[in-house]
Amino acid sequence: MEKKEAANWSFLDVYFVLDIIEKVVIGYLFVAIVMRVLPQMQDNRAIIDGLLLISEGAAAFLILTRRPTRNASLRLFDWTVTAIGTLFPLLVTPSAAAPLAPLLLCFLTMSLGFLLQISAKLVLRRSFGLVPANRGVKIGGPYRFVRHPMYAGYLLTHVGFFLAHPSFWNFAIYATALAAQCLRLLAEERLLKEDPAYAAFMTKTRYRLVPFVF
Numbered sequence: 001m002e003k004k005e006a007a008n009w010s011f012l013d014v015y016f017v018l019d020i021i022e023k024v025v026i027g028y029l030f031v032a033i034v035m036r037v038l039p040q041m042q043d044n045r046a047i048i049d050g051l052l053l054i055s056e057g058a059a060a061f062l063i064l065t066r067r068p069t070r071n072a073s074l075r076l077f078d079w080t081v082t083a084i085g086t087l088f089p090l091l092v093t094p095s096a097a098a099p100l101a102p103l104l105l106c107f108l109t110m111s112l113g114f115l116l117q118i119s120a121k122l123v124l125r126r127s128f129g130l131v132p133a134n135r136g137v138k139i140g141g142p143y144r145f146v147r148h149p150m151y152a153g154y155l156l157t158h159v160g161f162f163l164a165h166p167s168f169w170n171f172a173i174y175a176t177a178l179a180a181q182c183l184r185l186l187a188e189e190r191l192l193k194e195d196p197a198y199a200a201f202m203t204k205t206r207y208r209l210v211p212f213v214f
Contacts, residue, residue: 023063085177185209
């Protein structure tokens, strides 16, 4: 069935075009953040910067290799919050300001976030994507604790990097991205809850992003 569906993709297919645009933009911005961060990885925060690149690189890799779908939302609002939530974090930059927390704490926070992201991505595999879509309901691993563990992992990674590299620019970028991610996950749930399997999953895993909070 998947082979037959894949054979039907064409350059005139709106989903195919959007998929290509999505991958090109992600690839470009990831290369840009690597070129922006690498030259500044010279002080004791280099390990923090390297972990950020690994985290963003893992997300970029899965986006570039994931399977396309025709079940993705075509709503402008969904695409807007997805773009902000996904692309904005690629615009952060190392700061010369002193860290707001011990670098060990920043590293541990980012490491925990990265491990959470990876565990969620291993469950999703090639079902991972950006715009709200039903690429199959996944409920194992970290999805037993929160409904959106990948976004929770991003949040921890972003907090750790900001504490190590505080600046008004980075704060504005991450705050805007978080707001967009919250709207994005709500849009995802609006689409996914039409699937009985996901509706049942929502009753078992109560919290979306942060246990006992949201």
